[in-house]
Amino acid sequence: MPTTMLNRRHLLVLAATGAAALSPRVSMAADGKDRKGARVVATTAHVADLVRAVAGERLAVENLLGEGIDPHTYNLTRTDTGKLLAADAVFFNGLLLEGRMTETFQRLAAAGKPVLAVAEALPADRLLSEAEGSPDPHVWMDPTLWAAALDAVRDALIAFDPAGAEGYRASADAYRTRLGELDAYARKALSSVPAERRVLVTAHDAFSYLGRAYAVEVVGIQGISTESEAGLRRIEELVAMLVDRKVPAVFVETSVTDRNVRALIDGAAARGHRVVIGGSLYSDAMGAPGSYEGTYLGMMDHNVTVISQALGGDAPAGGWQGRLKAGR
């Protein structure tokens, strides 16, 4: 992991004078330019989705990391760097989710590029910490927290493009309503899982915010970053837990190797307890572009519905809006 500069920054935006602002709540300064059609680059699909939810058609939003790409370990290519340099504004998650790219964003910000670390705009007291003390970056897993990030994106876009303010406010309000509806569905679906079985075992620790929001015990085999490794002792501890509590299912992730998950299943079977793969969850990446699961709302709907069904809850087959495919 990169070192000193990382913890120091939240980045964000530069005033028209070119001075770097270090507060995560500073919004992007307007410079008088007409921003309609401006190019905005976001790192992950979920950040891009959030920006699009506010920007609508007014800005051209592109995400760098495609389906199934792990932001923890991704290395920017020269082409990616060119896109970032050419962008009028850059949005990324932050809190070291994009581990190896963080220094690039710091340098872009220092050079005068409007840059927003979406997760770093959230109140510190709402963030969870990992064992080493760094904040857990997977904030989008809690729709109410993502709604707070929505406000930060809205404010940033208004400052970046004051002419679009009315539209941004309206879009953000509409999207906030949808996030509230998603939250209500998730609460209902996950609370229907019997308490003793409400354990979510996945490849890496990406679901703690979901766990906190909906009273689900979350166990990641690896740590918060996919660059960490799971030792043999860890695997043995988890097998014992699965057997003792008769947890019926564990989950794989679309952007992370399932090697460790399968090791758990084999270990539990050796002790006479059948554990199935309850489904594949979206953690650091979303579904295919253009698909329902390729949107934040669809992605969360998928995750909540799959978890609920696999652990014995009574979420509907088609999920929240009846749009989930069968046999996922």
Place this chain on the structure above:
Amino acid sequence: MKLRSLALAATALAVLAASPVQAKETTAARLFIADREAPTLTVVDLQAGAVETKIEMPAPAGYLLPGPGQRDLFAVHGAAGSVSLVDTGIALEDHGDHADLTVETPAVWPAIAEGPRPSHTLAKDGTVAVFLDGTGEALLIPAAELPALASPPVRVASGLPHHGVAVPVGENVLISIAEPQGERNVPVGLALKSRDGAEKAVFRDCPRLHGEAAIGPTVIAGCQDGVLAVTVAKDGTATARKLPYPKDAGDGPNNNARVWTLDPVPGMTAAMGEGGRDALFLVDPAGGEISRVALPGARVHAIPDPEVFAHALVLTADGTLHRVSLLDGSVAASAPVTGPVDLATRGGPPRPVVAATVGHVAVLDPLRREVVRLDAKTLKETGRIPLDGAPHRMMAAGGRGTVH
């Protein structure tokens, strides 16, 4: 502790007087200049624009190289058979939302490694590797033990003496391997070895290997016919791919252009190297390609720009320093610095050297025995510092942080 320079002391006092309880962000920057003939290291205070001190070394330094951290450099005394650690005295301590800057007296710690003809010396993954051309061995030293070593270095053999390199990768090391070609042993690839010398993988496809850089988990090495990129996973398995040089130089064949040195570009997962007489190569392992960046003239010396993202500082043979985009070759700024540089004469006088750190760019002109200081943003000249002796190598060290 030796006295600090008046300029640095004055800066510190000014900060304290102005705001006795408030911390202020400030900058410190120094140049370290090695002499070709004398065992001395000249230290220049870039803020003050003057020579600060001279430090005795065990022997003249043939190379000055980046050290194991932000604070230190390596001085390699090849003929004398040793490597020194140069403490630049400029330290940054990160505290999350700010960094504390401390400026102390620079110092040289001699003989952190000894052996026949040390050459490439670098630090990665907490280990310093010194390659001994005279034996073809790598000395591995825990960086945390510097400068006073608790135990002898671990030795890993390549098999043949040659001008080579070793790069620590976790608990293993990638070490150059050579083959006899005529009267010389020529490096032809890399071997991944454990610290007890067990060979784990061999990648022999790098004829006349020279130049190396580490970019995340990938180590790249310059070859006659491309760049070898070796990625070592956490479980110690290694994979390699060869990135070919661009065939079309834009204005003709690439005339056997190749990289001889590789420098990681700050903020990019890429490295830059030579690309022929008037170009650079940008090596992009993640993208799997090498792109050519045309320069506005014949290249004398080029370094990645530490302050302007995705740019290089390039001195061309007409004596002009340029700031060049590594993505499209556009020139963002230019400034005349030295007179014309003779690139044609083999074995000619040492050539000018470019160095840069926070807020400052400097060009060492060995012929005129002076350092030209330039503003890092505009490249406008801010002064010239005369030197004595035979200066030939230069590195910069600096930091921007809070002084309490």
